[in-house]
Structure formats: C-alpha cells, structure tokens
Amino acid sequence: MVVATCILAMSVVRQRLHDFMRMIQPDEKWDCTFFTRKEILRLHGRYHELAPHLVPMDYTNDPDCKLPLALIVNMPELKENPFRNRIVESFSEDGMGNLSFNEFVDMFSVLSEMAPRELKAIYAFKIYDFNVDNYLCKEDLEKTLNKLTKEELTPEEVELVCEKTIEEADLDGDNKLSYADFENMISRAPDFLR
C-alpha cells in the first residue's frame, strides 16, 4: 500500500530499513493504476473529505471501509455527468455503487488521460450496459439517450435513433450490441478520447 508505506516512511525512525524497503518494493498502486504516489495521496485526501468521519486518515492497517454511491456521485468531477451512477456502479465490486478506496483509485485511474483507449472502451461498455447482461440492447440505448438529452426527444425520435444505432453498429445481426460490436464501432470514432 503506497499510502501506508508513505506514512510509515515518514513516521518510523528506522530510516535505513525503510530506505531499503522503498527501493525494493515498487509502489503497488502505481503499477496497478496510472497515478503517481503524490496523486494517490491527493486522491486519498479527496476520498477522506467525502466522509471524514468514516474514512480514517491513516491507511496503515488497510481498513475495510466503503463509501456509498450517494457520496461519491456528489463529487464535482462527476456531479454533472449524466452517467455518474453507472460509472460508480460499474467500478464497485458489489455492483451497488459502494466503493472502497482501492476501487475509488481504480475508477479515477481509468477515467484519467493516461489510460489507453482499449481500457476505456471496456469500461464504457460496462457503463452503458444498464441491465448488466453484457449486451447493449434497445432499453440500454434508450436509457443512454434519455440521459444524454435530458429526455427532450420525442419517443418516436428516440426509437429512430436507437434503431439507427443498432443498424449501424450491429455486425452479427442479433439486434443488440455485443462488446465486439461496440469495440469495433468505438475504435473508429474520431473523438473518443474523454
């Protein structure tokens, strides 16, 4: 745990030991995410801010605490995003949107600029897959569209757009988009950068 080693390195007197430890042990989270040690510490600060009474400042003992969806969704980074609930849900282990710190870091790592397109495509698919059946079916698309447009399109228009989307991207003709279809479509998008 980077945070843990950091705190330890600051507090423990046995300097020599820790110098050596740090040399040998690479930052675990750095190898799992796209963040530096500093950024992870900052993320932890944000995580702590969300619920100061729940989250301990000290991560030495690897405490097992999770923040509920409602708290995380209110972060300014996500607040305006129409898919905020889905984003948090698809990164949580239980699918209900409760995030531990590890998952929290993972989420921002995937959303960060450094993450490769392929990884983002995988999670984008998860986000758009509202009913978690590994396919984007018509209901999923309708929900997506309504979130995107704040339900300002008429039902006929929604119908038309969903039909067109499936028609365009569906390669195997099963009237729903599998991940292969989605990946094929999204990899050619000129501005799928996020």
Next chain:
Amino acid sequence: HSINVSFSTVEENEDSTFHKEHERERPRGKRRNGEREKKKRGNGRRKGASKEAGEGEEEMQVRPEKRERGKRRRAKNDQEAKGRERDEEEQTKIKSAKTTKTRKKEKSRKTEEEEGEGESEERNTKRKKKHGSAKKEEKEEDGGKRTVKEKAQDVKKKKHKKTSEESSEDNEEEDNEEKEVRPESLSPEELEKLKEAVDERKKLIQGLRGKPWPMKKKLVTLRESQEFVEKYEGALGKGKGRKLYAYKVMMTKKWMKFQRDFENFKTACIPWEMKIKEIESHFGSSVASYFIFLRWMYGINMILFGLTFGLVMVPEALMGRPYGSIPRKTVPRAEEASAMDFAVLWDWGGYAQYSVLFYGYYNSQRAIGWLKFRMPLSYFLVGVGTVAYSYMVVIRTMARNANESGVGDDNSFNFSWKMFTSWDYLIGNPETADNKFASITTSFKEAILEEQESRKDDNIHLTRFLRVLANFLVLCCLAGSGYLIYFVVRRSQKFALDGLENHTWWERNEVNMVMSLLGMFCPMLFDVISTLENYHPRVALQWQLGRIFALFLGNLYTFIIALMDEINLKREEEKIIKFNITMWEASLYNSTVSENSTAPPVTIHPADVPRGPCWETMVGQEFVRLIISDTMTTYITLLIGDFLRAVLVRFLNYCWCWDLEAGFPSYSEFDVSGNVLGLIFNQGMIWMGAFYAPCLPALNVLRLHVSMYLQCWAVMCCNVPQERVFKASGSNNFYMAMLLVILFLSTLPAIYTIVTIPPSFDCGPFSGKKRMFDVIHETLESDFPAWFSKVFSYASNPGLVLPFILLMVLAIYYLQSTSKSYKEANVELKKKLQTVK
C-alpha cells in the same frame, strides 16, 4: 546469525558463506516482514509461525546440503498441519465478518469456499506427493487471508472461464518449484525457462494497469508476480554476478522512478495548461482551440524573438559603435529638442528611432567588437532564418495534424458515435453541462432531420439552392468591397499627388475609414448569410473564417500599396538629398582648402550632418505603429465590448423594463473567428516587418503574453458559452492553412523589397551596397578560401541550378504520386477489413 538474516532481511553485510541460502530466503522473509508491518493486528500466532519457520531454516542451514531437503519436508509437514487449522479458523472468522455483503452473495461464497476447501486439501496432498516444496510453506505462512483469496480464485478458475494469465502462473509456479530448491544445479535450458518466466511476470506487472480487472484482483496478481520475480531474480545470477544483477535490478527500478518523475515534470512544464483546461470545461473545445493556437503562436514568436534578440540586437548594443558616434546613430539637430517627448516616443520617433530597435541604427562595418562579429551578415541571415523557420514549423505542424486527423473520416457510425462519444467528460460546470445537453439534443435532432430528409430525399434541393445562393451573396459582397477598396485607394493616390492640405478630413482618411467600416459590417453580414446555409457550426465557423479572411486580404493589399508608394516617394527624396550632400561636402572641402590647406579637416558633430530619409526605418516604424494600434484596439474593444457590457447588463438588470440578461443585449459570446483572424493577420504583420524592425518579435511576444492572460480572464468573467457548444476538429489545420497563406503573402513583399530595391546609402547594415544580398558575396569572397567561392560560383551557375530545380520538381512529383497510391491502398485495405468483419 541466520536467525537474524531470516528475520530482518534488511541486514546488508551478509556473510559470504551463507550467501546462497540467504538469497533464497530473502523474498520470503521480506514479505513476512512487510506483512507484519502492514497488518499489525498483533496476533501472536503469526509471529510464532514465522519463528518456527526461522528455526526450521536455521536447522537447515547448519546441516549439510544433502540432508536439507528431507529435514525441510519434515518441518513443513508439521507446519502444514498447524497451518490448516489456522486456515479453518481464519475462514470462519471471515465468514462472520462479512456483514456488508448481500445474503445471496454470501451464500454463494460460502458454497464456493467449501468447495474450495475440499479442493485445496486434495491439491495439498497431491503436491505433497509430488514435491514437498517451499511453496506450500510460503502459502501457509502467508496466513489465512491470502489462502482464502487464492482458493476463491481457484474456484473461480474452475467455475468460470480460465483467464489465461492465472492458469499460466499456476503452471509456472508448479514447474518452478523443483528448481527453486536447488537453483545452482540447474541446466542452462531450465535457467532459460526460468528467465522467460520471470520476464513474463515482469511484462504482466507492466501491463497490469491496462487490465480491466477489479482492483483487488490487480493487487493480488501484482503481489504474487512481484514475489515470484523477486524470488527468482536472485536465483538467476551466480556468484559475483548476483550482486551485479541485484544492483542492475535496483538501478532499473530507480530509472523507472526517474522516468515517472520526468513525465510528471514534463506535463507540469506545459504553460497555461490549467487555464486552457478550465476554459475548455466551461466553453467547450472550440473556444479552447483558439487558446491552444495562441499558445502555439507564442512558442513560435519566442523562437523568433530569441533569434533577433540574441544575434542582432544584443551584439549591436554591446559591441557596435556607441550612440552618438556616427550620424546614423545620432538624433539630428532639428529633432533634438523634441526627441524625448512622450508624444514623439509613442510614435516611435526621437530616441526610439535611433536605437537598436530599427534597421537604420545598424552600421555597415563588416566586423564589430573583439569577437569580429559579422554584423551585416548576421542581420541578413537572421532575416532569412526567421522566414525559413516559420515556413518549416507551419508546414511540419500541418503535416503532423493531417496525419493525426486522417484516421477516422468515414461517417458510417454517425448515430453510434453521437450516442456513445458525444458527452464531453471534462465538463464540470452546471451551465456548460446544460449547454452540452442542449447541444447534444440539437445535434441529435439535426441528425434525425438529416436522416429523415435523406429518406424522403426531398428538401435537399432547397438546402443546396440556399447554399449556392448564400455563396453567391457572399461573393457579391466580397467583389463589392474589393471594388470599393480599389476605388478608394486610387482616389487617395490622386489626392496624395494633389497634396493632402487641399482636402477635407474625410477625403484624407477615407481609406482607413472605409476599411474599418467594411471590417465591422461585412462579418455581421456574412454571419446573417451563413444562417441560410444551415451548416454544422464547425463547418459554418470554417466558412465564416474563410470569408472574413478573403475580406481582410483587401486590407492587406491596400496597406502594401500604400507602403510601396511611400517607399518610392522616399527614394526620390533620397536621390535629391544625396545630390545635395555631395554639394555640401564639396563646399565644406573647398572652404577648408581655401582657408588653410595645412589645417586639419573640420570636425562636424554627427548631429549636424545632413542625411537621407532612410526608407527602411520608415517601413519598420510603420509596422510597429500598426501593431501597437492593433493591440490597443483589441484590448479596448475587449474591455468595452465585453467587460463594460457585462457589467451594465448585470447591474442595470435590477432597474430595467425588460430582462437584459435573457433579452436583447445579453452577455457576449466569445468570437472565435474574429480572434483567430486577428491573431493570424497580426502574425503576418510581424513576418512582413521583422526585417526592418528587429524589435517586432519582442513586441509580439509581449502582446501575446498579455492577451493570453487578459483574454483568459475576459472569457471566464464576462462571456457566456455559445448556445451550441460544439466540438472543434481535433487538429486546427484550418487555422494553419490560413497562417500558411498569410505567411506566403507577407513574405512576398518583404522579399520583393529586399531583392529589388537598393538599400539607403547612409543607414542600416547594408549601406553602400547595391543590393542587400550582396553581403553574401562579400562574405564568400573575403572570409572563405578562394576555391570555395569558385565552387559557389559554379554551383550558382544557371546551367547547374536549373537541372537541380527540375530534379526537385521530379522528386516532389514522385513522392506525391507514391503517397497517392498509398492512400488508395489504405482505402482498399479499409474496405477489406470491413468486409472481413
């Protein structure tokens, strides 16, 4: 000592006799150490276990090697029994602790665990038979938590699809268990295998963050593979090489860390990144594209500034003759009284005119200072280098952008892309988010409309007709304004010949007034016309930019015409003055001769010497004034048009009859097209004038710097986001193309003046020469050996140059045709790919 070693691996002064053993034990001990630190849950059980292990190890090390294995196995069996007990304990604990999970999950998990237990026991026995190895020991030592995790993984593996990495890991581990016991007795092939396995793990660690797994799994995998790597990396080296190997590993780790830090440093070094990001999140990428363009221009101007400042201005100021030594470096007697007045200085006359800022100040002395710096040559080369560098940069950037944007230009997934990629995940502001929702809705509506129209195939003729009509109207406008400019310029030339005093104020300032009126009203007209066309705003912006650009070319044209007229006037004046000066000198000489032939020649103060008008300095001053007034108008319109309007709308709204904010005046939007064009034309002025006023790049850097901050502030504080926030095209190649055109148009007159007009006789670095580029000949003749100038003269012979040009044209043609065929091949391949899929 061995206890010491196994407990705290940190001990660095290892005894060489226990070296091998030590190396092998190290990772395990270390992990234990880390584990202990991480979870200081104070269960003595663990400590006991590790102590036991330590004792076991101690025993092992004392005994001769042969017996070691058997002993180990025994110790292990004991531990295993204990460990299993511990496992069960731990599992029950965990089960009870799982309160956060849902019931269903818990149930399924339980069953999984039970299955896993059975399985793992089975496995354990199997393995015992196979080889009583250190792996198990390790596993048990690790404690329950990990075992549970692993078991869960095993079960998963069985139940779901096997993820290839995990299964391969397991196999590898089993493969390597035997090797691990006696690494020194391995055959080279096995060593190779081991090395490969280690490399694979390393690759896994590197690619880990690109894996779409939940974090827990990532962490577990990471730890496992790290252990594996650390365990076997040591075993791979031999004797002295081992230390070197460890050192190497450490260095690579340090190097990685350095690279990370360097990456961070690099991103932190991009100037104004945060500002632009903030604007982008509020106003969308189209407004941000302007600021990115501005930043790019700033970079170019910094380089130009460095060139002129470092190679022309500073050497002249430091090593050239000081102010007041010769006539061209002195303010003339008639102007001396007012040379320090602010009005004169503001107009770049007086002391400003006779300084390094302008062409006329430079002396034609071939080499200056103790460095023997070739001033005129340097001046000429910097002038040429400025233009050459600008061409190179613009064209290179265009080529790179074209490469980037040439990837996905097909429109086959229009709706899908709109559906899945239209949300800009950077938006963090509610107002912008609302706008984005609106713009997405409108874009969907547009797309739907287009779709329906294409199905009906009815209204398309109307839009086509409207677009043709709009273009026709715009062409009429342009032609009209072009004729108006032409007419006004001709008239003003006539007035100038008559003498300006005989005419009214309007007639004198007609050209400027007409130009600014056209510049004000035509863009509005174009805007109105462009609503007819019903284009996508991005396309509409490009059309708008192109049209205003064509209009402004008239502006440029009149400016150049006026300048040329003035140059010709000055040159005629110069002829007369030159004649007068020879008369004056002759009379001076005669008077001294007639009075006293032996007396020393009369020394005349340089301020009193009559001198020519120096048209080059005049051109430079003209450009500097233009830039200054342009900058001032930009800033003032920004303050009045944006800031004052915003203030009035904001505060008068409380006591007004209608809603000012939503109604008529409202807040202003950021005018992307106007600002981009202002920037481009400003840069054109710099390129045109930089040869005659070396201070221009410096001024421009200052201007761009100020406008960066001022405009960022103005945008954030008094503009509202556009109604339709649209995504700018990824590359701003359209801006670049316009910049290239302007660069070409502005270097043409500059080069024309340099090549065809002889320099003034008494000012500037090229005075006394017939043409400015004669400085090259001079340098070739006097500074290079004779054979070089001979070679050069042969090379510049038309008989050689013409074939060379022909060759270049052929090469260009060849490259062009090959690139065309490549493109075709690309399209073919794309088609094939689509059919395959």
